[in-house]
Amino acid sequence: MQTTPSSADLDLQADNLRRAAIDKSVKGPVLFLFLNGAFWLMASTILGVLAAIKLVSPSFLGDCQFLQFGRLQPTHINALVYGWGIQAGLGVMLWIMARRSGQELKGGKSLLYVAGVFWNIAVTLGLLGILLGGSTSMQWLEMPRFVWPILLGSFLVFAWPMAVMFGKAFRPEGFMVSTWYILGACFWFPWIFLTANVCLHCIPSLGALAAGINAWYVHGVIFLFFTPVAIGSAYYFIPKITGRPIASAELAKLGFWGLAVLAGWTGMQTYMGGPLPSWMPSIGALTGTLLLIPVGVVGLNHHLTTLGSHSLVATSPTLRFTFLGSLLLPITGVIFALLSNYSTGVNLQFTHAGYGFQIIAIYGFFSMCVFGAIYYIVPRLAGCEWLSVRLIRNHFWFSTYGIGAIVVTSLVAGLQQGGDLNNPEMWDQDFMQLALNSRPYMVARAISWALITWSNVWFLIHLMLMVAGLGRRSSAPTLLHSAHDDTPHAAHA
Amino acid sequence: MSNFRTFILGLVASFGLPWLCLIVIPVLKYQALQPVAYDKDTDGVEGYYPPAPVHGQGQIVYLREGCSQCHTQMIRPSQIALDGWHKGWGQDQEARPAAPVRSNTLYDYLGEHYAPLGIVRSGPDLANYGWRAPERGIIHQKLFAPRSQHDWSNMPAFKSLYIVRKAQGPVSDKALKLTGKAAPEAGYEVVPTAEAEALVDYLLSLKKDYPVPGVSAAVAAAPAPAKK
Numbered sequence: 001m002q003t004t005p006s007s008a009d010l011d012l013q014a015d016n017l018r019r020a021a022i023d024k025s026v027k028g029p030v031l032f033l034f035l036n037g038a039f040w041l042m043a044s045t046i047l048g049v050l051a052a053i054k055l056v057s058p059s060f061l062g063d064c065q066f067l068q069f070g071r072l073q074p075t076h077i078n079a080l081v082y083g084w085g086i087q088a089g090l091g092v093m094l095w096i097m098a099r100r101s102g103q104e105l106k107g108g109k110s111l112l113y114v115a116g117v118f119w120n121i122a123v124t125l126g127l128l129g130i131l132l133g134g135s136t137s138m139q140w141l142e143m144p145r146f147v148w149p150i151l152l153g154s155f156l157v158f159a160w161p162m163a164v165m166f167g168k169a170f171r172p173e174g175f176m177v178s179t180w181y182i183l184g185a186c187f188w189f190p191w192i193f194l195t196a197n198v199c200l201h202c203i204p205s206l207g208a209l210a211a212g213i214n215a216w217y218v219h220g221v222i223f224l225f226f227t228p229v230a231i232g233s234a235y236y237f238i239p240k241i242t243g244r245p246i247a248s249a250e251l252a253k254l255g256f257w258g259l260a261v262l263a264g265w266t267g268m269q270t271y272m273g274g275p276l277p278s279w280m281p282s283i284g285a286l287t288g289t290l291l292l293i294p295v296g297v298v299g300l301n302h303h304l305t306t307l308g309s310h311s312l313v314a315t316s317p318t319l320r321f322t323f324l325g326s327l328l329l330p331i332t333g334v335i336f337a338l339l340s341n342y343s344t345g346v347n348l349q350f351t352h353a354g355y356g357f358q359i360i361a362i363y364g365f366f367s368m369c370v371f372g373a374i375y376y377i378v379p380r381l382a383g384c385e386w387l388s389v390r391l392i393r394n395h396f397w398f399s400t401y402g403i404g405a406i407v408v409t410s411l412v413a414g415l416q417q418g419g420d421l422n423n424p425e426m427w428d429q430d431f432m433q434l435a436l437n438s439r440p441y442m443v444a445r446a447i448s449w450a451l452i453t454w455s456n457v458w459f460l461i462h463l464m465l466m467v468a469g470l471g472r473r474s475s476a477p478t479l480l481h482s483a484h485d486d487t488p489h490a491a492h493a
Numbered sequence: 494m495s496n497f498r499t500f501i502l503g504l505v506a507s508f509g510l511p512w513l514c515l516i517v518i519p520v521l522k523y524q525a526l527q528p529v530a531y532d533k534d535t536d537g538v539e540g541y542y543p544p545a546p547v548h549g550q551g552q553i554v555y556l557r558e559g560c561s562q563c564h565t566q567m568i569r570p571s572q573i574a575l576d577g578w579h580k581g582w583g584q585d586q587e588a589r590p591a592a593p594v595r596s597n598t599l600y601d602y603l604g605e606h607y608a609p610l611g612i613v614r615s616g617p618d619l620a621n622y623g624w625r626a627p628e629r630g631i632i633h634q635k636l637f638a639p640r641s642q643h644d645w646s647n648m649p650a651f652k653s654l655y656i657v658r659k660a661q662g663p664v665s666d667k668a669l670k671l672t673g674k675a676a677p678e679a680g681y682e683v684v685p686t687a688e689a690e691a692l693v694d695y696l697l698s699l700k701k702d703y704p705v706p707g708v709s710a711a712v713a714a715a716p717a718p719a720k721k
Contacts, residue, residue, distance in 0.1 A: 055615065058639070058649040065653035070559020137556035137609055167497060180500075187504055195516055200607065207602035209523045211610040213516060224508070260504060264511030271610055273569035275597040280515065346573040350565050350614040421574070421614060427589065428580035431617045435647045438615070 018102070025105040026098050027381040029112040029158075031467050033091030034374055036120050038460045040083025041367075045453040047076035052446035056439050066131045074142035075130045077358070081140055081221065082151065083123045085362050086189070087116075089229040090158045092373045093182045095381075096236050097162045100179045101169030105161060115157035122150035138200055138214045140221065148197040152190060159186035177252040181232030184260065188224035192217060208275040212268045216284075219267030222361045223291065227259065227329075230369035231298055234326045237372055238305050241312055241319040247304030251297050258294030262287045269340050272349060288340030295333030302326040315479045317392045318376040324400060325368030332357070332365045335411070347422060352441065353414025360407045363399075363452070371395070371459075378463065379478075384471030386478035391462045393480060398455030405448040413441035526603060529706045542706050546604030551695025554688050556609060558651065565611030566620040566699065570596035581625040582618055583702050594621065594702050601701040616648060623700040630670060632693050633685050638675035654689035657681055 053060050054069040061067050098105055105112075126143030129135070134144035141148070166183045169176075196217035200210050239246055246252055268276055269284035306313070306323060313323045335357050338344045348354070375392065379385050386392060420426055420434045465471060472478070528541040555561070571577045577593025580586075584594070597620060602608035611618075626632060634641060637655050639648035655669070660682040668682040677683055685693075 054649070055647055058647055063650045063652040065651070068558065068649040068651070070562050070649065073562050074559055133557050135557050135559055136607070137559055137561050138607060139612060142559075184504060188508060191508065191512070195512065199516065199520055203520060203524070205604055205606050206520065206523055207605045208597070208599050208608040208610065209519055210607045211602075213520075214607075216515060257503070257507070260507040264508045265515060268515070271567065273573045273596060274567045274610060275599050275601060275608070277519070277599070280519070283515070342573065346569070349569075349574075350611060352613060354613065417614065421576075424575060424578070427575065427578050430643075432643050432645060435615065436645055439647075 019099070022098050022102070022104050023095075023380050025109075026094055028109060029105075029116060030091045030095050030377065031381055032113065032116050033087050033094075034378065035463060035467055036116070037084045037088030037091065038456070038463050040079050040087065040123065042453065042456045042460050044076055044079035044084060045449050045456050047072060047079060048449035049446050049453060051076050052442050052449060055442040056446070065133070071131050071133070071135060074135055074137075074139075075127050077140065078130065078142055079123070079127055080362055082126070082143075083120075085226060085366060086155070087119060087123075088370050088374070089185070089225065089366070090155070092233050092370055092377070093162060093185060093229055094158060095377050096233060096373070097165050097179055097182050100176055100236065101165040103165040103168055105165075108161060111157055112161070115154040118150055119154040122147050122154065126151075136200075138210075140218050141196060141200060141214065145197075145201045148193070148201070152193055152197070155193070156190055159190065162186050177246065177249075177256060178232040178236040180256055181228040181235065184256070185225050185228040185232070188228070189221070192220040192224060196220075208271075211274075212271060212276045212280060215270035216267035218270075218358075219284075219288075220264065222358070223259065223263035223266065226361060226366040227263070230325060230366040231255070231259075231329070233369045233373045234302055234322050234329075237318055237322045237369075237376060238302055238326070240376075241316050241322075242306060242309035244305060244309065247301050247307075251301040251304075255294045255298040255301060258297065259291070262291050262294065266291065266340070269345065270349070270354070272342060272345055285340045285342060285345065289337045292330075292333050292337050295330055299326060299330040299333075302329075317386070317396070317478065317480055318372045320396060320480065321368050321372030321375060323372075324396075325365050325370075325372060328360060328365040328368060332360050335360060335407075347418035348411075348414045349418070350421070351414035351417040352410045352438065353418075356407045356410025356414065359410065360403065364403045364407060368399070371399075374463070378466050379471065382466045382469060382471060384466065384469060385474050385476070387462065387465060387471055389478060389480055391458050392478065395455045395459045395462075398451045402448045402452035402455065405451075406445055409441045409444040409448070413438050416441070523599070526599065528603060529600065531704075531706050536704060536706055538704060542703055543600055543603055543701075544703060545698070548691065548695040548698040549606075551691035551693070551698070552605065552609075554654070554692040555695055556607070561609035561611045563611075563613060563615035563648070564609075564617070564619045565614050566608065566618065566701070567610045568594050568596050568618065568620050568702070576618060579618070583621050584624045584700070586625050595705070595708075597701055598705060600705070601703075619696065619699055620701045621699060623697045624702075626697050629693055629697075632696060633669050633689060634671060634675075636689060636692065637669055637683060638671065641671065641673060641675035651689070654686055654692065655683050656686060657683050 050061070050067065051069060051072040054072055058069065126147040129144035129147065130142050135142045136145065163183065163186055166179055196213055199206060199213045206213070235246060235252065265287040266284045269281040269288055272281040272285060274281065312319050314320070339348050339353060339357055375386065416437055417434060420437055426433065528543060530541055531538040533539055568576045568582065571593040576582060577596065578589065580589070582594055583590065636651045638650050639646040657677050658681065660680055664682060665684055667684045669684070671677065671683060
């Protein structure tokens, strides 16, 4: 079809207007989620510092019962998972779903605010509940049992409009892999969350099986919520910034269905060699290792899409964070495979390596992709540009080094601990040597979380200024690159 | 819209299968589990396996304080780990036992609402702690002031489970025998609360290596459950 320049201009203008209308329709809820998420992220990193110090010096902060390691650590993780992860994830999901499906959010916006407020109240009550002595000790479900229905209801309020948008925009011939992942996350999380909570809180006395279900839940949230949201976001933003289509639709499909088919089976290998019927951890170990296929395929696809545009990684904050996130995805997969299979897994079982895996999954791979998305989305919603390149760079490098240090030290600590536990020479020793051997790693963990806290305090302030509309008034996006910039990425480009 | 329906069906099927096989069916089957009676002739023991569930009130305190962040309750089989050979991790408290402590089965946790199998082993495994536990006073001392027993212990001091009160009249027989830094100032004594007593009851009830009915190897390895 022949189009005249003027009609192309008109098309572009209409397109921009349509985008602006979509942005406007989701602006409030999305910014609300991001801002609260960033607050919880900061809170969680501070708690991470305290918890790591507590493992070295239990009398730090006195012997206050509310701040003992057994309560502080779950509070730290729950703030990271529910306060930051799922909340910020919902914001990214809502925006991408609206944009990608070309649908404005029709009505129900006040309901979304209510759900958002309830989510945050529930998280606050839940975390206080843990600190005040209501912890259930079920991993990632430590919050007192009255909290989960509120969380589930709030989540569903957000998931419903996304499902409607997806349904309206579904075209048989179109291929929209990012919305596939996001719809998947909308659909899997409530199912997993409901199943786990009903099994653990409502069915009495499941004993060791309850522990298995708990482990299944943790890995379900990682692989069927955090992973799809982050991959969906990367599939949206990498082509957007590089201006190239996704390298291979076939790989994208393979990656999606591979994840969908495998991830539901995994998790129980946490208790390999334990009381569960042995096929359950075995199938978890098998699928946990096979997950390398979808994870590798997605990583390859992202790599092929970015190929040739690496200079943009140096300039675009969004691409830089997303690039790092999608680089960490295969690394997360490899660490998970190491933890899952019986030959290396038994050495890393019940060690700090498991924490390293959870942190690289949530803060490493998921959060980096979400930061990338936030750096793209917020200027479009707030109507102003990010104030400071230095703050973004500060956020990137402190987070990168912090997360790298936490993950590496956790893995090495895991090797050390696992080696000590399985060292025949230590069969008749008490645990003091093991405790002493892991002390340096805990000190490193505290320092790393402190670095990350530093970056997130500034991220929160930066985000608050943006939401308040105090950003730069400019039509030019904030880019990281300048001529005399000698960050390693610039050199690499 | 058929394609949309296929997509949703694909999602339901791909996740529904593991959900059904891994969660729903095992949960239904688990609820039918009952304690198994020992056979006097083959097992040489009378009664039921497991003999009794753990102390529930104390487990609530254990869960509340997040003990499972650092303590596991799960002995792994000796072909994959050395847990079973670790001194004092089973019923036998003496030197290296002739056979490793058996690994745990589903039945060991029967009657527990949630089995705190544990997250990280920053402290020793507690699956069979009841056998190696010292007398109550020493466990209380460990909970109140861990560093009075080990200089570098990374265990938190659960001071809130104890009451420091002015000693009146003769010293309470419940009072902790503390010395050195951990001791209260003169004229004061430290007594456990009901919660601390429940927690200790729970710890003493952790004996998850009773012989499994019909497993002769385990019977040969483990002596009959003694009364303690």
